[in-house]
Amino acid sequence: MDMTYIQGILMLAGINLIAVLGLCLLTGFTGLFSFGHAGFMAIGAYIGALMTVPPSTMPGSIGGLGLPFIFGILAGGAAAGIVSWFIGRITLNLKGDYFCIATLGFGEATRLILNNVQTFGGARGWPGVPQYSTVLTVFVVDVIAVLFLANLVKSRHGRNMIAVREEELAAQIAGVDVFRYKMIALIVSAVYAGVAGVLFGHYMTFIQPKMFSMTKSTELTIIVIFGGLGSISGSVLGALVLTALPELLRAFDIWRLVFYGAAVIVIMISRPKGLMGGMELSPAGIRKIRAERRARLALKEEAAREAASGGRS
């Protein structure tokens, strides 16, 4: 394994991580499942490319605005966010599974539309996207994404989202504006997915609607669940492990997806809440885990004492 290969895997993991972090907020903290976030990635990838690809010189090649990368990232994220606002207006009032199905419809619709819009190359794809994504840009965006999310989750907004996940109706009864917090979570997750899409396009240097199929959406959601709902560190670990795993298993050829599936199943059976369900790998998070363990032990001892004294009387 040479350095560029490992670097490539890390880049992919870092790019996936951005989209996964967004879903971590939507699914892990707010309790909404999506099977269409590849659609937001696609929007990000195409709008991002539109910004950075140099203007067309030859007939037949698809031109863009030739702007610097940062405009691509901002525009891609913003476009995904704006679209998610419209999607949210019409779908967030749907209950549970219906929202999930609506997102699936959105993702597939986006892909099919791109397949048929010849301006962007249709199903043949769009080659010639500048290779702007570097280990450094991906890393910087990852760090910003983690910090922003960690702060959001700790804020009043984050606690409102958790309340929506835990008991939606009870949150509503207390006066939490459930629709608003679902909307915030959806928009943030879409912006994250959009930015991931931009970085992905500028890493691959070629984008095609097929890359953003339901399989991609499902992969993102699997990573979130595998990492553990409601845990940012879980999402980070999940993105690393589940992006690297299929690559490391390449030697097994067609069997690799079987191993991938088996690995996911084994983890979910041995740790039903995912790798890090509800826990964080941070100083405060570790203190909390320790405190909870002590409390559980104390409770068990007390129960044992009670049972012993109950036996005598």
Next chain:
Amino acid sequence: MLSVRDLYVSYGGIRALKGVSLEVNKGEIVTIIGANGAGKSTLLNTISGFLKPQKGEVLFNGLRLGRQPAKIVKAGICHVPEGRLVFANLTVHDNLVLGAYLRRDRKAIAEDLDKVYGLFPRLKERMRQPAGTLSGGEQQMLAMGRALMTNGDLVLMDEPSLGLAPLLVQTVFDIIEEIRGLGKTILLVEQNAFKALHVADRAYVLEQGRIVKEGRACDIANDPAVRDAYLGTKSKGGGGVA
């Protein structure tokens, strides 16, 4: 205080409320009795803004209520939902404080918290315990306490006695009277018609989405048809089910 006018609510194609109108005056306990599936929860959920009516309106103190549940809570309507729905992972105390989510008056919140703990000593003993570890009756008290913490003037209660042991059922109804003593107005939905009619001033009978009878609670309790259908005491006249 509350007037519901000609309310129609459907779930998809299913009509759950077909033109319901009712009035609740300040300081009253009004009960709505009706069998399973009559539309009682649907009515309360529509008043709270969780469901949108096809037709009709809800006025609170003469004003049309906004459509957003959060605004309705702010206006002063609090809801004790069917099945309690407490935050199982939060402590009893945090659940209560959460009821005051929209309030900023720290001093008044602390006073109300004392009042709630006075009303429910059981909750005070268990204030540091996760709400999920409470018994059904205690969770019901917690849901009531949480509603009181919003400081709403009108309390909607959806089957507070559902699934409780007979002894606790009496406690819950005693508490309902005490809550009225705090100056609250109560709209109580119940299947336990006997107890509900006992504490209430006025009553409505809801059947398949329509109000079929209304009147003073004691008159409704003595109505032969109601006795047959809801109180399980065959009256001598023995009319059919209303």
